[in-house]
Amino acid sequence: MLCTKQKVLRRFWYATVPIDMLADGPKPFILLGEKIVMFLDAEGKPAALADRCCHRTARLSKGWSNKGHITCGYHGWTYDRTGKLVRIPQFSPDQPLPDARVKAFHCDTRYGYVWVALEDPLLPIPDLPQDRDPSYRRIHQFYDRWNTAALRMMENSFDNSHFSFVHKSTFGQLDQPKPEKYELVETDYGFQAETIVPINNPPAAFRVTGTSEPVTKRHMRNAWFMPFCRTLDIEYPSGLRHIIFNSATPIDDGSIQLVQILFRNDREEDCSTRELIDWDAAVIEEDREILESTDPDAIVDVTRKIEMHMPSDRPGLIMRKRLLALLEAHGEREMSQ
Ligand code: FES
Ligand SMILES: [Fe+2]
Structure with a gap:
């Protein structure tokens, strides 16, 4: 697409x-x-x-x-x-x-x-309730141009098979490649997706996760806002919430302005803005490197043999189905794969 x-x-x-x-x-x-x-x-x-x-x-x-x-x-x-x-x-x-x-x-x-x-909007700007909640602070992490397609970024956001590989140097567990199941519920704006992911917790992440255990887990309640926004809502066993919002704003077919805003239910002295920016930058750079190597003109390839699809491809397939339905409802056809 x-x-x-x-x-x-x-x-x-x-x-x-x-x-x-x-x-x-x-x-x-x-x-x-x-x-x-x-x-x-x-x-x-x-x-x-x-x-x-x-x-x-x-x-x-x-x-x-x-x-x-x-x-x-x-x-x-x-x-x-x-x-x-x-x-x-x-x-x-x-x-x-x-x-x-x-x-x-x-x-x-x-x-x-x-x-x-650019034209009359079909949906409102995504609602982020944490922005109104005084127990959360809002941190502007970055906005940056990436040479990848907006849909590639979205597809990656709900693909929990990539953690073990792309993020093996930060939190991913290379020896645990089989991801947990995603509970996915479609909504008028896209979908919500919930899962629990065991992760490595290196010293650089101790204050981010709120624990010094070598291994911890993320309870994730993520959301896709059609077409190119998402929240990655992480809850750690420490009670810390780390909620990342992204807008993968399409500049053109092969590049995006990636906006990243973080909400945290702790204070500056618990984990500084600098630490949070640095940790998430290390993680997101791993995504960037792999995403910039992908072909922009596709999302999950539905023509691929069914036996080649992994369960973790399902969110991307639902995304594609919803977007194709949207195009069809507005009298458009997808111009390319
Ligand atoms: S005023 Fe002459 S080009 Fe704008
Ligand atoms: Fe990632």
Whole structure:
């Protein structure tokens, strides 16, 4: 599946960059192959427009913010958050402005990030109740460009066979390759998937897991939010909850902006932000290396012989089934494998 070819994927919310990044002016972004510019309006709310001036096509992201509007850096034409042209500096004050505009997109803030939907969204931004719970702290771990497909990242998120291999240097148990069963329940937004995973617990992870036992386990209650968001909700026997949210925001068919936010029910003195970022970075780099080696134009290959499917491929197969149903419901056909 090549995501830029499926128009219905434009009807979902995606996390882009932290809202703080817009404080010093407009920023460009590419979402599903569409060049956009994001800036803050007069109330400090983010806005997203096509990154192309309707005068002589300059990138608006080369311009600047102007009292909540955006001004093109070429000749100063100025637009409001709806994309309407509100000023041509070369016109005299009594000269009427042409009725011109650039395309505007849905734009909102959640969890400290700017979210964009290119067309009317089919589902709301994923709800993360921990963000409202004062017993949790929110840590912005990273946003980074990866050279892999968004669906590959999602498929990997629910594939519990890869831990023993990809994560053998951090928490995976190479000698225990057979994963526990996943309980999977489909929902309107995707699915929830619950399982228990025994893991290695090296000293670098003691404060992350809340135990110095050499082996511990993760009780995972994960969720897939169609099409490209997930939560990895880990509960350790210590009572610590380590809840990772990811948006695998599709830049184009072969690259994503991977946003990672962590929620923890402990305090800075229990395990510092630095330790948590470093530990999760070591783990996620292992995923990155293998995911960047995969073919972006596929998810689980359903044409593969049935006997080649492992039970742990099931979440990926359900993901594919749901996405194909979505395409079909909107009159689209998958363009490629
Ligand atoms: S190209 Fe933007 S004002 Fe001329
Ligand atoms: Fe992984």
